[in-house]
Amino acid sequence: MTERKREILAASQNVLKEKGYAATSVRDIAKALSMEPASLYSHFKSKEDILKITCFDMADKLELGIAEVNDIYFNAEEKLRIAINLHVKVLTQNLNSAMIFIRDWRNLTGKSLDQFILKRNAYEAGFREIVQTGINEGIFNETDKKFAALTILSSVNWIVEWYKEDGSLSSEQIATKLSDFILSGLKKDTV
Amino acid sequence: MTERKREILAASQNVLKEKGYAATSVRDIAKALSMEPASLYSHFKSKEDILKITCFDMADKLELGIAEVNDIYFNAEEKLRIAINLHVKVLTQNLNSAMIFIRDWRNLTGKSLDQFILKRNAYEAGFREIVQTGINEGIFNETDKKFAALTILSSVNWIVEWYKEDGSLSSEQIATKLSDFILSGLKKDTV
DNA sequence: ATATTTGCCTAACGAACGTTAGTTTATAAG
DNA sequence: CTTATAAACTAACGTTCGTTAGGCAAATAT
Secondary structure (H helix, E strand, O other): OOHHHHHHHHHHHHHHHHHOOOOOOHHHHHHHOOOOHHHHHHOOOOHHHHHHHHHHHHHHHHHHHHHHHHHOOOOHHHHHHHHHHHHHHHHHHOHHHHHHHHHHHHHOOHHHHHHHHHHHHHHHHHHHHHHHHHHHOOOEOOOOHHHHHHHHHHHHHOHHHHOOOOOOOOHHHHHHHHHHHHHHHHEOOOO | OOHHHHHHHHHHHHHHHHHOOOOOOHHHHHHHOOOOHHHHHHOOOOHHHHHHHHHHHHHHHHHHHHHHHHHOOOOHHHHHHHHHHHHHHHHHHOHHHHHHHHHHHHHOOHHHHHHHHHHHHHHHHHHHHHHHHHHHOOOEOOOOHHHHHHHHHHHHHOHHHHOOOOOOOOHHHHHHHHHHHHHHHHEOOOO
Protein backbone atom coordinates (compact mmCIF):
# COMPACT_ATOMS: atom_id res chain seq x y z
CA MET A 1 0.00 0.00 0.00
CA THR A 2 1.50 3.28 -1.15
CA GLU A 3 1.77 6.33 1.04
CA ARG A 4 -0.89 8.10 -0.98
CA LYS A 5 -3.28 5.18 -0.79
CA ARG A 6 -2.94 5.08 2.97
CA GLU A 7 -3.61 8.80 3.08
CA ILE A 8 -6.76 8.47 1.02
CA LEU A 9 -7.90 5.50 3.06
CA ALA A 10 -7.54 7.47 6.28
CA ALA A 11 -9.47 10.40 4.88
CA SER A 12 -12.17 8.05 3.61
CA GLN A 13 -12.54 6.48 7.02
CA ASN A 14 -12.83 9.88 8.57
CA VAL A 15 -15.84 10.58 6.35
CA LEU A 16 -17.35 7.11 6.65
CA LYS A 17 -17.36 7.14 10.43
CA GLU A 18 -19.60 10.23 10.45
CA LYS A 19 -22.62 9.04 8.49
CA GLY A 20 -21.98 5.36 8.12
CA TYR A 21 -20.99 3.40 5.02
CA ALA A 22 -24.35 3.20 3.28
CA ALA A 23 -25.23 6.85 3.79
CA THR A 24 -21.85 8.08 2.57
CA SER A 25 -21.35 8.47 -1.15
CA VAL A 26 -18.15 8.18 -3.14
CA ARG A 27 -18.67 11.86 -3.95
CA ASP A 28 -18.70 12.71 -0.23
CA ILE A 29 -15.36 11.02 0.18
CA ALA A 30 -13.88 12.68 -2.88
CA LYS A 31 -15.04 16.07 -1.68
CA ALA A 32 -13.28 15.61 1.65
CA LEU A 33 -10.10 14.92 -0.31
CA SER A 34 -10.67 17.82 -2.71
CA MET A 35 -10.49 15.50 -5.65
CA GLU A 36 -12.82 14.09 -8.28
CA PRO A 37 -14.84 10.96 -7.46
CA ALA A 38 -13.37 9.10 -10.39
CA SER A 39 -9.85 9.66 -9.10
CA LEU A 40 -10.50 7.43 -6.14
CA TYR A 41 -10.65 4.52 -8.53
CA SER A 42 -6.96 4.92 -9.27
CA HIS A 43 -6.43 3.63 -5.74
CA PHE A 44 -9.43 1.48 -4.86
CA LYS A 45 -11.34 -0.74 -7.18
CA SER A 46 -14.73 -0.05 -5.58
CA LYS A 47 -16.45 1.64 -2.70
CA GLU A 48 -16.82 -1.71 -0.98
CA ASP A 49 -13.08 -2.20 -1.34
CA ILE A 50 -12.55 0.61 1.16
CA LEU A 51 -14.97 -1.01 3.58
CA LYS A 52 -13.37 -4.40 3.10
CA ILE A 53 -9.86 -3.16 3.75
CA THR A 54 -11.03 -1.27 6.82
CA CYS A 55 -12.91 -4.18 8.33
CA PHE A 56 -10.23 -6.77 7.68
CA ASP A 57 -7.44 -4.51 8.88
CA MET A 58 -9.22 -4.13 12.18
CA ALA A 59 -10.03 -7.82 12.38
CA ASP A 60 -6.37 -8.65 11.77
CA LYS A 61 -5.17 -6.27 14.44
CA LEU A 62 -7.56 -7.75 17.00
CA GLU A 63 -6.70 -11.30 15.98
CA LEU A 64 -3.03 -10.57 16.50
CA GLY A 65 -3.79 -9.45 20.04
CA ILE A 66 -5.68 -12.55 21.05
CA ALA A 67 -3.03 -14.79 19.50
CA GLU A 68 -0.40 -13.03 21.58
CA VAL A 69 -2.39 -13.67 24.74
CA ASN A 70 -2.93 -17.35 24.10
CA ASP A 71 0.67 -17.96 23.11
CA ILE A 72 2.24 -17.18 26.43
CA TYR A 73 0.94 -18.71 29.60
CA PHE A 74 -1.01 -16.57 31.96
CA ASN A 75 -3.80 -17.42 34.33
CA ALA A 76 -7.32 -16.59 33.25
CA GLU A 77 -7.59 -13.28 35.04
CA GLU A 78 -4.35 -12.04 33.55
CA LYS A 79 -5.36 -13.33 30.15
CA LEU A 80 -8.66 -11.55 30.26
CA ARG A 81 -7.10 -8.32 31.46
CA ILE A 82 -4.53 -8.40 28.70
CA ALA A 83 -7.08 -9.30 26.06
CA ILE A 84 -9.38 -6.47 27.10
CA ASN A 85 -6.49 -4.08 27.29
CA LEU A 86 -5.32 -4.94 23.78
CA HIS A 87 -8.84 -4.79 22.43
CA VAL A 88 -9.45 -1.35 23.93
CA LYS A 89 -6.09 -0.16 22.70
CA VAL A 90 -6.77 -1.29 19.14
CA LEU A 91 -10.16 0.38 19.13
CA THR A 92 -9.12 3.67 20.66
CA GLN A 93 -5.98 3.96 18.56
CA ASN A 94 -7.96 3.37 15.37
CA LEU A 95 -11.16 5.07 16.34
CA ASN A 96 -12.43 5.85 12.85
CA SER A 97 -11.75 2.37 11.54
CA ALA A 98 -13.17 0.89 14.70
CA MET A 99 -16.50 2.63 14.28
CA ILE A 100 -16.77 1.44 10.69
CA PHE A 101 -15.62 -2.05 11.60
CA ILE A 102 -18.17 -2.39 14.37
CA ARG A 103 -21.09 -0.58 12.79
CA ASP A 104 -20.83 -1.22 9.05
CA TRP A 105 -19.44 -4.70 8.47
CA ARG A 106 -22.94 -5.84 7.52
CA ASN A 107 -22.61 -3.91 4.29
CA LEU A 108 -19.98 -6.33 3.07
CA THR A 109 -21.28 -8.73 0.46
CA GLY A 110 -20.61 -12.18 -0.90
CA LYS A 111 -17.38 -13.90 0.06
CA SER A 112 -16.06 -10.93 1.99
CA LEU A 113 -19.04 -11.04 4.28
CA ASP A 114 -18.75 -14.78 4.84
CA GLN A 115 -15.07 -14.54 5.57
CA PHE A 116 -15.58 -11.65 7.94
CA ILE A 117 -18.19 -13.53 9.93
CA LEU A 118 -15.81 -16.47 10.25
CA LYS A 119 -13.09 -14.22 11.63
CA ARG A 120 -15.53 -12.58 14.00
CA ASN A 121 -16.74 -15.92 15.33
CA ALA A 122 -13.18 -17.09 15.83
CA TYR A 123 -12.39 -13.99 17.82
CA GLU A 124 -15.43 -14.43 20.04
CA ALA A 125 -14.44 -18.03 20.56
CA GLY A 126 -11.11 -16.78 21.83
CA PHE A 127 -12.83 -14.83 24.56
CA ARG A 128 -15.06 -17.76 25.43
CA GLU A 129 -11.94 -19.85 25.78
CA ILE A 130 -10.46 -17.46 28.28
CA VAL A 131 -13.65 -17.53 30.32
CA GLN A 132 -13.61 -21.33 30.17
CA THR A 133 -10.03 -21.33 31.41
CA GLY A 134 -11.12 -19.25 34.35
CA ILE A 135 -13.90 -21.66 35.18
CA ASN A 136 -11.54 -24.61 34.94
CA GLU A 137 -9.07 -22.89 37.22
CA GLY A 138 -11.91 -22.38 39.67
CA ILE A 139 -11.52 -18.62 39.83
CA PHE A 140 -14.52 -17.65 37.68
CA ASN A 141 -18.09 -18.43 38.52
CA GLU A 142 -19.77 -21.12 36.54
CA THR A 143 -21.59 -19.06 34.00
CA ASP A 144 -23.01 -19.16 30.55
CA LYS A 145 -19.81 -18.92 28.55
CA LYS A 146 -21.38 -17.55 25.42
CA PHE A 147 -23.33 -15.04 27.42
CA ALA A 148 -20.28 -13.85 29.30
CA ALA A 149 -18.16 -13.49 26.17
CA LEU A 150 -20.85 -11.52 24.37
CA THR A 151 -21.41 -9.24 27.33
CA ILE A 152 -17.71 -8.60 27.63
CA LEU A 153 -17.35 -7.76 23.95
CA SER A 154 -20.43 -5.62 23.96
CA SER A 155 -19.29 -3.38 26.78
CA VAL A 156 -15.87 -3.17 25.23
CA ASN A 157 -17.09 -2.42 21.71
CA TRP A 158 -19.50 0.23 22.82
CA ILE A 159 -16.68 2.53 23.82
CA VAL A 160 -16.36 3.64 20.21
CA GLU A 161 -19.72 5.35 20.68
CA TRP A 162 -18.59 7.63 23.44
CA TYR A 163 -14.77 7.61 23.56
CA LYS A 164 -13.21 10.98 22.79
CA GLU A 165 -9.50 11.23 22.19
CA ASP A 166 -9.32 14.38 24.23
CA GLY A 167 -11.45 12.92 27.00
CA SER A 168 -10.36 12.54 30.59
CA LEU A 169 -9.71 8.81 30.35
CA SER A 170 -6.75 7.32 28.55
CA SER A 171 -7.16 4.06 26.68
CA GLU A 172 -5.15 2.40 29.46
CA GLN A 173 -7.47 3.73 32.15
CA ILE A 174 -10.57 2.67 30.26
CA ALA A 175 -9.19 -0.82 29.83
CA THR A 176 -8.42 -1.07 33.53
CA LYS A 177 -11.84 0.17 34.57
CA LEU A 178 -13.58 -2.15 32.18
CA SER A 179 -11.47 -5.08 33.31
CA ASP A 180 -12.24 -4.37 36.94
CA PHE A 181 -15.92 -4.08 36.15
CA ILE A 182 -16.04 -7.27 34.12
CA LEU A 183 -13.80 -9.30 36.38
CA SER A 184 -15.80 -8.44 39.47
CA GLY A 185 -18.74 -9.88 37.60
CA LEU A 186 -16.92 -13.08 36.82
CA LYS A 187 -14.71 -13.75 39.82
CA LYS A 188 -15.80 -15.74 42.76
CA ASP A 189 -15.87 -13.86 46.01
CA THR A 190 -12.56 -14.76 47.56
CA VAL A 191 -13.10 -13.25 50.98
CA MET B 1 -52.63 5.21 13.52
CA THR B 2 -54.86 2.94 11.48
CA GLU B 3 -54.65 -0.82 11.54
CA ARG B 4 -53.21 -0.85 8.04
CA LYS B 5 -50.58 1.75 8.85
CA ARG B 6 -49.43 -0.27 11.83
CA GLU B 7 -49.26 -3.32 9.60
CA ILE B 8 -47.14 -1.54 7.03
CA LEU B 9 -44.93 -0.08 9.72
CA ALA B 10 -44.24 -3.51 11.17
CA ALA B 11 -43.41 -4.93 7.75
CA SER B 12 -41.14 -1.97 7.04
CA GLN B 13 -39.27 -2.48 10.28
CA ASN B 14 -38.82 -6.12 9.44
CA VAL B 15 -37.05 -5.11 6.24
CA LEU B 16 -35.11 -2.22 7.76
CA LYS B 17 -33.60 -4.31 10.54
CA GLU B 18 -31.96 -6.61 7.98
CA LYS B 19 -29.85 -4.20 5.98
CA GLY B 20 -30.11 -1.02 7.99
CA TYR B 21 -31.96 2.17 7.16
CA ALA B 22 -29.56 3.72 4.66
CA ALA B 23 -29.03 0.51 2.70
CA THR B 24 -32.73 -0.23 2.44
CA SER B 25 -34.69 1.42 -0.36
CA VAL B 26 -38.34 2.37 -0.41
CA ARG B 27 -38.66 -0.17 -3.21
CA ASP B 28 -37.30 -2.91 -0.94
CA ILE B 29 -39.97 -2.12 1.62
CA ALA B 30 -42.72 -2.00 -0.99
CA LYS B 31 -41.64 -5.32 -2.41
CA ALA B 32 -41.88 -6.98 0.99
CA LEU B 33 -45.45 -5.72 1.18
CA SER B 34 -46.22 -6.72 -2.41
CA MET B 35 -47.24 -3.20 -3.23
CA GLU B 36 -45.99 -0.32 -5.34
CA PRO B 37 -43.42 2.05 -3.82
CA ALA B 38 -45.69 5.02 -4.37
CA SER B 39 -48.45 3.40 -2.34
CA LEU B 40 -46.41 3.72 0.81
CA TYR B 41 -46.87 7.44 0.57
CA SER B 42 -50.57 7.05 1.26
CA HIS B 43 -49.48 6.13 4.79
CA PHE B 44 -46.13 7.79 5.44
CA LYS B 45 -45.00 11.13 4.21
CA SER B 46 -41.40 10.09 3.68
CA LYS B 47 -38.90 7.31 4.21
CA GLU B 48 -37.47 9.18 7.15
CA ASP B 49 -40.97 9.33 8.64
CA ILE B 50 -40.81 5.57 9.15
CA LEU B 51 -37.45 5.90 10.88
CA LYS B 52 -38.67 8.76 13.01
CA ILE B 53 -41.78 6.94 14.20
CA THR B 54 -39.73 3.84 14.95
CA CYS B 55 -37.06 5.66 16.93
CA PHE B 56 -39.42 7.83 18.93
CA ASP B 57 -41.77 4.97 19.71
CA MET B 58 -38.88 3.06 21.21
CA ALA B 59 -37.60 6.12 23.07
CA ASP B 60 -41.06 6.68 24.52
CA LYS B 61 -41.38 3.10 25.67
CA LEU B 62 -38.01 3.23 27.40
CA GLU B 63 -38.73 6.63 28.93
CA LEU B 64 -41.94 5.28 30.39
CA GLY B 65 -39.99 2.51 32.09
CA ILE B 66 -37.47 4.75 33.77
CA ALA B 67 -40.20 7.15 34.93
CA GLU B 68 -41.98 4.23 36.56
CA VAL B 69 -38.84 3.27 38.43
CA ASN B 70 -38.13 6.74 39.74
CA ASP B 71 -41.71 7.35 40.79
CA ILE B 72 -41.91 4.70 43.46
CA TYR B 73 -39.28 4.39 46.11
CA PHE B 74 -36.83 1.57 45.91
CA ASN B 75 -33.25 1.32 47.01
CA ALA B 76 -30.60 1.66 44.34
CA GLU B 77 -30.05 -2.03 43.74
CA GLU B 78 -33.76 -2.66 43.28
CA LYS B 79 -34.04 0.40 41.06
CA LEU B 80 -31.22 -0.75 38.84
CA ARG B 81 -32.58 -4.26 38.58
CA ILE B 82 -36.00 -3.00 37.62
CA ALA B 83 -34.62 -0.48 35.15
CA ILE B 84 -32.49 -3.12 33.45
CA ASN B 85 -35.36 -5.56 33.45
CA LEU B 86 -37.69 -3.07 31.80
CA HIS B 87 -35.05 -2.03 29.30
CA VAL B 88 -34.34 -5.62 28.29
CA LYS B 89 -38.04 -6.34 28.07
CA VAL B 90 -38.70 -3.39 25.79
CA LEU B 91 -35.83 -4.35 23.52
CA THR B 92 -36.60 -8.04 23.26
CA GLN B 93 -40.32 -7.53 22.81
CA ASN B 94 -39.72 -5.05 19.98
CA LEU B 95 -36.64 -6.59 18.48
CA ASN B 96 -36.98 -5.17 14.98
CA SER B 97 -37.67 -1.65 16.18
CA ALA B 98 -34.93 -1.98 18.77
CA MET B 99 -32.28 -2.78 16.18
CA ILE B 100 -33.33 0.20 14.07
CA PHE B 101 -33.56 2.43 17.11
CA ILE B 102 -30.09 1.53 18.32
CA ARG B 103 -28.29 1.25 15.02
CA ASP B 104 -29.93 3.80 12.70
CA TRP B 105 -30.98 6.82 14.73
CA ARG B 106 -28.04 8.73 13.26
CA ASN B 107 -29.86 8.85 9.94
CA LEU B 108 -32.43 11.19 11.41
CA THR B 109 -31.97 14.77 10.28
CA GLY B 110 -32.71 18.29 11.44
CA LYS B 111 -35.04 18.80 14.36
CA SER B 112 -35.85 15.11 14.68
CA LEU B 113 -32.22 14.33 15.25
CA ASP B 114 -31.79 17.08 17.82
CA GLN B 115 -34.88 16.01 19.69
CA PHE B 116 -33.83 12.39 19.66
CA ILE B 117 -30.43 13.19 21.12
CA LEU B 118 -32.09 15.14 23.91
CA LYS B 119 -34.29 12.19 24.78
CA ARG B 120 -31.34 9.85 24.66
CA ASN B 121 -29.30 12.03 26.98
CA ALA B 122 -32.18 12.30 29.41
CA TYR B 123 -32.49 8.54 29.51
CA GLU B 124 -28.79 8.08 30.15
CA ALA B 125 -29.03 10.66 32.91
CA GLY B 126 -31.72 8.49 34.49
CA PHE B 127 -29.28 5.62 34.75
CA ARG B 128 -26.56 7.87 36.09
CA GLU B 129 -28.99 9.02 38.76
CA ILE B 130 -29.62 5.47 39.88
CA VAL B 131 -25.90 4.84 40.13
CA GLN B 132 -25.51 8.05 42.13
CA THR B 133 -28.29 6.94 44.47
CA GLY B 134 -26.39 3.75 45.08
CA ILE B 135 -23.22 5.63 45.87
CA ASN B 136 -25.09 7.94 48.26
CA GLU B 137 -26.63 4.94 49.98
CA GLY B 138 -23.15 3.54 50.37
CA ILE B 139 -23.87 0.28 48.61
CA PHE B 140 -22.14 1.02 45.30
CA ASN B 141 -18.46 1.65 44.91
CA GLU B 142 -17.41 5.17 44.23
CA THR B 143 -17.01 5.07 40.50
CA ASP B 144 -17.09 7.22 37.43
CA LYS B 145 -20.84 7.68 37.16
CA LYS B 146 -20.86 8.46 33.47
CA PHE B 147 -18.59 5.54 32.78
CA ALA B 148 -20.76 3.15 34.75
CA ALA B 149 -23.99 4.31 33.11
CA LEU B 150 -22.51 3.99 29.64
CA THR B 151 -21.11 0.56 30.35
CA ILE B 152 -24.42 -0.61 31.70
CA LEU B 153 -26.34 0.65 28.68
CA SER B 154 -23.79 -0.75 26.28
CA SER B 155 -23.99 -4.28 27.59
CA VAL B 156 -27.75 -4.03 27.68
CA ASN B 157 -28.15 -2.59 24.21
CA TRP B 158 -25.85 -5.08 22.61
CA ILE B 159 -28.31 -7.89 23.21
CA VAL B 160 -30.18 -6.88 20.07
CA GLU B 161 -27.16 -8.14 18.15
CA TRP B 162 -27.40 -11.67 19.41
CA TYR B 163 -30.81 -12.18 21.03
CA LYS B 164 -32.97 -14.74 19.24
CA GLU B 165 -36.62 -15.07 20.14
CA ASP B 166 -36.38 -18.83 20.02
CA GLY B 167 -33.15 -18.89 22.01
CA SER B 168 -32.65 -20.67 25.28
CA LEU B 169 -32.85 -17.53 27.41
CA SER B 170 -36.06 -15.64 28.09
CA SER B 171 -36.01 -11.88 28.34
CA GLU B 172 -36.50 -12.27 32.09
CA GLN B 173 -33.50 -14.56 32.41
CA ILE B 174 -31.32 -12.27 30.34
CA ALA B 175 -32.28 -9.31 32.49
CA THR B 176 -31.46 -11.22 35.65
CA LYS B 177 -28.09 -12.39 34.36
CA LEU B 178 -27.19 -8.94 33.16
CA SER B 179 -28.26 -7.39 36.44
CA ASP B 180 -26.21 -9.89 38.42
CA PHE B 181 -23.23 -9.23 36.22
CA ILE B 182 -23.53 -5.47 36.40
CA LEU B 183 -24.37 -5.29 40.09
CA SER B 184 -21.44 -7.44 41.08
CA GLY B 185 -19.33 -4.86 39.30
CA LEU B 186 -20.89 -1.99 41.20
CA LYS B 187 -21.61 -3.34 44.65
CA LYS B 188 -19.19 -3.14 47.47
CA ASP B 189 -18.00 -6.46 48.76
CA THR B 190 -20.17 -7.12 51.77
CA VAL B 191 -18.28 -10.29 52.63
C1' DA C 1 16.45 11.33 -24.15
C1' DT C 2 12.95 8.25 -24.11
C1' DA C 3 9.68 5.21 -22.14
C1' DT C 4 6.80 4.01 -18.30
C1' DT C 5 4.19 4.73 -14.47
C1' DT C 6 1.49 7.43 -11.31
C1' DG C 7 -2.19 10.38 -10.11
C1' DC C 8 -5.44 13.01 -11.34
C1' DC C 9 -8.74 14.97 -14.69
C1' DT C 10 -13.28 15.54 -17.78
C1' DA C 11 -17.24 13.43 -19.36
C1' DA C 12 -20.58 10.44 -19.21
C1' DC C 13 -22.95 5.86 -18.61
C1' DG C 14 -26.94 3.23 -16.90
C1' DA C 15 -29.07 2.15 -12.78
C1' DA C 16 -31.28 3.13 -8.61
C1' DC C 17 -32.92 6.54 -5.62
C1' DG C 18 -36.97 9.21 -3.01
C1' DT C 19 -40.87 11.37 -4.28
C1' DT C 20 -45.00 13.58 -6.76
C1' DA C 21 -49.11 13.88 -9.68
C1' DG C 22 -53.04 12.16 -11.16
C1' DT C 23 -56.16 8.17 -11.53
C1' DT C 24 -58.62 3.92 -10.50
C1' DT C 25 -60.80 0.68 -7.46
C1' DA C 26 -63.07 -0.98 -3.35
C1' DT C 27 -65.68 -0.05 0.79
C1' DA C 28 -68.94 2.31 3.45
C1' DA C 29 -72.34 6.13 4.46
C1' DG C 30 -76.06 9.19 3.28
C1' DC D 1 -78.19 5.30 -6.25
C1' DT D 2 -75.05 8.69 -5.15
C1' DT D 3 -71.25 10.40 -2.67
C1' DA D 4 -67.22 10.27 0.29
C1' DT D 5 -63.13 8.19 1.74
C1' DA D 6 -59.35 5.19 1.80
C1' DA D 7 -55.86 2.64 -0.37
C1' DA D 8 -53.97 1.22 -3.96
C1' DC D 9 -52.39 1.95 -8.82
C1' DT D 10 -49.50 3.83 -13.28
C1' DA D 11 -46.22 6.84 -14.86
C1' DA D 12 -42.81 9.64 -14.47
C1' DC D 13 -39.97 13.55 -12.39
C1' DG D 14 -35.35 15.10 -11.29
C1' DT D 15 -31.45 13.64 -8.58
C1' DT D 16 -27.90 10.99 -7.03
C1' DC D 17 -25.60 6.78 -7.18
C1' DG D 18 -21.24 3.78 -8.27
C1' DT D 19 -18.49 3.22 -11.92
C1' DT D 20 -15.96 3.34 -16.58
C1' DA D 21 -13.43 5.22 -20.57
C1' DG D 22 -10.03 7.83 -22.16
C1' DG D 23 -6.74 11.52 -21.84
C1' DC D 24 -3.15 14.62 -19.92
C1' DA D 25 0.74 16.21 -17.08
C1' DA D 26 4.26 15.32 -13.93
C1' DA D 27 7.40 12.22 -11.85
C1' DT D 28 10.30 8.21 -12.27
C1' DA D 29 12.97 4.62 -14.41
C1' DT D 30 15.71 2.97 -18.29
